[in-house]
Amino acid sequence: MAYENILFEVRDDGVAILTVNRPKSLNALNPQTLEEIDRALDEVEKNDKIKVLVITGAGEKAFIAGADITEFPKMNPLQAYKFAEKGQNVFLRLEQLPKPVIACVNGFALGGGCELAMSCDFIYASDKAKFGQPEINLGIIPGFGGTQRLARLVGRAKAKELCMTGEMISAEEAKNIGLVAKVFPAENLFEETIKVASALAQKSQVALRAIKKVIDEGIGSDLRSGCLLEANAFALTFASEDAREGVQAFLEKRKPSFKGGYDS
Numbered sequence: 261m262a263y264e265n266i267l268f269e270v271r272d273d274g275v276a277i278l279t280v281n282r283p284k285s286l287n288a289l290n291p292q293t294l295e296e297i298d299r300a301l302d303e304v305e306k307n308d309k310i311k312v313l314v315i316t317g318a319g320e321k322a323f324i325a326g327a328d329i330t331e332f333p334k335m336n337p338l339q340a341y342k343f344a345e346k347g348q349n350v351f352l353r354l355e356q357l358p359k360p361v362i363a364c365v366n367g368f369a370l371g372g373g374c375e376l377a378m379s380c381d382f383i384y385a386s387d388k389a390k391f392g393q394p395e396i397n398l399g400i401i402p403g404f405g406g407t408q409r410l411a412r413l414v415g416r417a418k419a420k421e422l423c424m425t426g427e428m429i430s431a432e433e434a435k436n437i438g439l440v441a442k443v444f445p446a447e448n449l450f451e452e453t454i455k456v457a458s459a460l461a462q463k464s465q466v467a468l469r470a471i472k473k474v475i476d477e478g479i480g481s482d483l484r485s486g487c488l489l490e491a492n493a494f495a496l497t498f499a500s501e502d503a504r505e506g507v508q509a510f511l512e513k514r515k516p517s518f519k520g521g522y523d524s
């Protein structure tokens with residue numbers, strides 16, 4: 261089925277680009293858009309040609325300016341719960357996707373936009389981007405995991421300050437507090453993001469999957485359990501063709517050619 265609110269492109273280099281495409285409402289997330297993102301994730305999961313996902317927003321102004329506020333007046337508390345649950349499930353799924361996901365934040369990343377970006381593996385931002393959880397100004401709170409992921413990423417006090425004041429911060433400040441990995445001039449952001457995504461698509465997919473899993477699962481556990489997870493995953497990479505190829509290529513002073521997959 262075709263998409264109405266997103267664009268989805270699979271490139272030859274193994275990079276898929278998901279663009280939230282509702283520029284007239286600054287790419288605000290309504291239930292249909294969440295549904296379409298969910299469907300695109302099915303495609304990312306199933307299609308072996310896709311190695312890396314990049315998520316961005318259409319237009320020059322916004323990545324995503326939050327949940328679609330025009331939906332709120334018609335929601336009762338039960339519907340609000342279901343809306344939060346849907347957003348949380350889609351973002352959890354995104355976070356747990358066994359492939360790298362880069363948020364390419366080209367403008368406002370507010371509310372659900374900031375929450376979606378935080379569910380990606382890392383964030384590259386334009387120097388014009390702005391981040392924030394402004395729900396407090398509507399008399400509500402973040403509902404798509406913002407209170408939880410922000411606190412884990414930037415610490416409890418900064419997360420409380422941002423959620424309580426609703427203040428918008430610049431990309432540079434977002435980088436300084438550890439929310440954003442790199443900031444690029446607006447005109448270079450997309451190209452620089454694709455460059456990195458394309459480079460990741462050439463790396464060992466077995467090793468990338470292991471890094472993602474071990475960091476995400478380990479961060480919620482004590483150091484000893486996290487290190488055990490790491491040792492197990494480290495050992496498992498030794499069962500991959502990629503590990504043999506990577507080491508051999510180094511010894512032969514050539515570029516490795518990774519194929520993915522474990523030995524049968």
Ligand code: COA
Nearest residue numbers: 284285286288325326327328329330368370371372394395
């Ligand atoms: N939901 C629905 N529509 C939204 C939206 C949202 N989250 N954010 C912006 N829009 C719409 C505006 O209503 C406006 O529509 P209109 O042209 O039909 O009037 C259009 O997008 C452009 O936004 P506008 O407010 O005119 O742009 P601006 O440059 O003056 O301000 C923002 C930009 C992002 C600061 C402002 O739009 C804003 O505060 N948005 C809401 C952010 C928010 O609270 N997000 C969390 C929601 S839970």
